[in-house]
Amino acid sequence: MISLQNVSKTFEVGKKKVEALKDVSVEINKGEIFGVIGFSGAGKSTLIRCVNLLERPTSGKVIIDGTDILTLNKKDLQKVRQKIGMIFQGYNLLKTATVYQNIAIPLRLEGVPAAEIRERVKKYLEIVGLADKAKSYPGELSGGQRQRVAIARALAHEPEVLLSDEATSALDPTTTEQILELLLTINKELGITIFLITHELDVIQRICDRVAVMEQGRIVEQGKVVDVFTKPEHPRTKSFVRNKDVFHVPEAIKQQLEKSGKLVALTFLGESSKDPFLATIAKKFDILPSIIAGGIDQLKDQSVGNLLVHLKGTEPEIQKAISYLQAEEVLVEEVSNQ
Amino acid sequence: MSTFLNEWGDTIWQGFIDTLKMTSISLIISVIIGLPLALLLVLTRKGGEAENRIVNAILNTVINIIRSIPFIILLFFILPFTKLVAQTTIGVQGVIVPLVVFTAPYIARLIESALLEVDRGVVEAYQSMGISTSKIIWYVIVREARASIVLGLTIATIGLIGATAMAGLVGAGGLGDIAYQYGHLRFQPDVMYTTIIILIIMVQAIQSIGNLLARKLRKN
């Protein structure tokens, strides 16, 4: 539905050139939630802004429903934009207008009939759970509530796609969770495709179907969230995925443990997390497994269990245990090798 | 008190009306000229919606030149222009032209800075919704800047009242003229004090109304 093909964007600041995007291609399918993650300055905002041409690519194609929107004139581009909602980190609401007006004014400017405006504002305020705040001003609302208004404003155009530029980055964890929940509902119940960018792994993990990892203007890895999560390949991806508390073992303890065996990181996917693997290998082989750290990550539609385990025993026995686990589709990674 | 009123009441009332007339007419014309100028300044500046170096540079220079000339000098300097536009160079009608030439660029600057305060993010949000630039200018930028514009206009109005006082020099009348003619030249201090008090009350009232209106418009 959205296809960015070989998109590059170079900013010229004085005499200096900043290559914000270098030959980026991504494909966003109808109905999915696609996330882009990357550190600050990676080019994420530039990328998402190329989708509705808030930023015009220096080269490449932006194809939406089969049309390269770079070839459209102003009027036609405005029509396309009306079908693409966008929400921002800074909410970007009119400060001098009530919640109701904030949703109604853009519709009025687009020429939607008054009766329909009233209906839509009511409907979408209810969907975002702010029906009782219609008369409030943005200044009287919390950050999370303001983002809900911005979401309602975007939805009121009944778009096919919603772009989200760090919509939760200014919010606390609980509020973030609520907004993500809302985005999921929008995706599932209204069938709206979502393209979001974030620097927070949690956002990707909670709601995205597919993910692309960006670094210095390039996409270095992309795929299904589960795959990228469990088998990260690029060092940048690993730094995101492995940057989890589970793997933060103090160096001294690590060295101590490595004397008597091996430290391994185990990743269980979905159903496999229910089987008692550790007990089984302890019985089957001559090793003593002990759990150092662990946790479960909830992905959009499955869970991923992470365990840091110490396997005490001789090298051959450890290898046999590892082979056994791998045969059972548990991902095993030797921590000391990293 | 009543003898003073009998003797001066009409003169002062006439002066008050003249001041009010000069101020309000010049203000309205100045806003009509200043607002589009301000929009043009904002739109043509670097990164603006209709970026245009040359137009922006010319506009800035002209505004700066006019703004660097004191009103009293401007008044005489543009006499030929005044004659051309207003058919006369004296009276209330003759002074409107220099007052506008003096105030419109000032108002353009005040409105420009009010417009620049508006969050670029909101403008982007509206662009992303496919709303045309002209609608965004009016319904987003000007709308969001209203409170600051009102405060700017309040300042401009008070400056305008000050300038009308000098308009007496071309026989335009007004409170400032009365204070000067009777109070200073003919040494009637009570007339001078009365007009000064009226001017003070006018300025206070305008500032209070401006503040009140701005607060109502701001909402946050």
Ligand SMILES: Nc1ncnc2c1ncn2[C@@H]1O[C@H](COP(=O)(O)OP(=O)(O)OP(=O)(O)O)[C@@H](O)[C@H]1O
């Ligand atoms: N309008 C602009 N003019 C010049 N350079 C720009 C502009 N916009 C972005 N850049 C540059 O492009 C690069 C990518 O910026 P971008 O905003 O896309 O990064 P980002 O991944 O969104 O970062 P963040 O997480 O901090 O928002 C940066 O080096 C930035 O300085």
Ligand SMILES: [Mg+2]
């Ligand atoms: Mg960004």
